[in-house]
Amino acid sequence: MDAVWILPVLLVLPLLLWTSSTFVFYFKKCFYVAYMMLLAVIAIPICILKSGGRDIENMRVIRFMVRHVKYFLGLRFQVSGWEHLQTDGPYVIISNHQSSLDVLGMMEVLPDRCSTIAKKELLWAGTVGMICWLGGIVFINRKKTSDAKNVMSDAAKTMLADKIRLWVFPEGTRNQNGGLLPFKKGAFHLAIQAQGLTADDVTLLSEQSFGIMRSAFLEISGQSVQSNGPSTH
């Protein structure tokens, strides 16, 4: 009767899910990580067979495979202004960064031929790390600014030569303090190269973008009516 312990677990699990929003939160969090790992296991051979290795076209596979995950977590997205991304040529997308769930929102609107900048530690996140590498994600070492700048300069050249788009989280880290962290400059150094501006434009571009994102963020946060679980995730 080795399996006798399963019965209490089967009884307690629904009870906890029903009564404790904190439990639901951590349950969803574990599910999210495990499920993304599993999806990556499936996506890895598909990407390799389709593109033969690291290729930005693999982001289409990743985008397709991630889009349904929101339903399991009870999340929905409202998208506006999507048409502005439907232009030719390279550009830089910036967004705020609150948690790993941002990946779901990203996949909701990710244009074709668009990859992202991520911390190099993500490369070691098991199958998720591997799928990120296959998707052409550009990994930077945040502790070594000069290395990171070099990597981003190379990314800028690829962006222009191959007409790809890059998604950057200019706060440079996750932030759940109800506002925006000051922006790092890398995204704007990329953008000036895509738009034919000069290094003198970086500060103004960064400040304007910060102002626009901050007011949009505060407006959207003001509309939030529902909270489910601990504030850090």
Ligand SMILES: CCCCCCCC/C=C\CCCCCCCC(=O)SCCNC(=O)CCNC(=O)[C@H](O)C(C)(C)COP(=O)(O)OP(=O)(O)OC[C@H]1O[C@@H](n2cnc3c(N)ncnc32)[C@H](O)[C@@H]1OP(=O)(O)O
């Ligand atoms: C089926 C599949 C299954 C599921 C699998 C799921 C897969 C999902 C797939 C895909 C989704 C992936 C999602 C991943 C998400 C990850 C997100 C993250 O990891 S966020 C952390 C990393 N991101 C950044 O850090 C931002 C980029 N960082 C920067 O841009 C910084 O600027 C950086 C690192 C380059 C330097 O940072 P500094 O801390 O030194 O600060 P500064 O003030 O910005 O720069 C210092 C000086 O250097 C100049 N500088 C910066 N960049 C420059 C450049 N490129 N050229 C010249 N000068 C530059 C600046 O102008 C500044 O100079 P002056 O002080 O103004 O004089």
Ligand SMILES: CCCCCCCC/C=C\CCCCCCCC(=O)OC[C@@H](O)COP(=O)(O)O
């Ligand atoms: C065997 C290795 C186990 C590793 C387990 C962790 C793997 C995570 C798995 C699934 C989550 C799927 C989405 C992953 C992409 C989100 C990455 C992310 O949000 O990284 C945080 C980074 O932007 C900022 O980092 P910090 O806030 O500075 O820190």
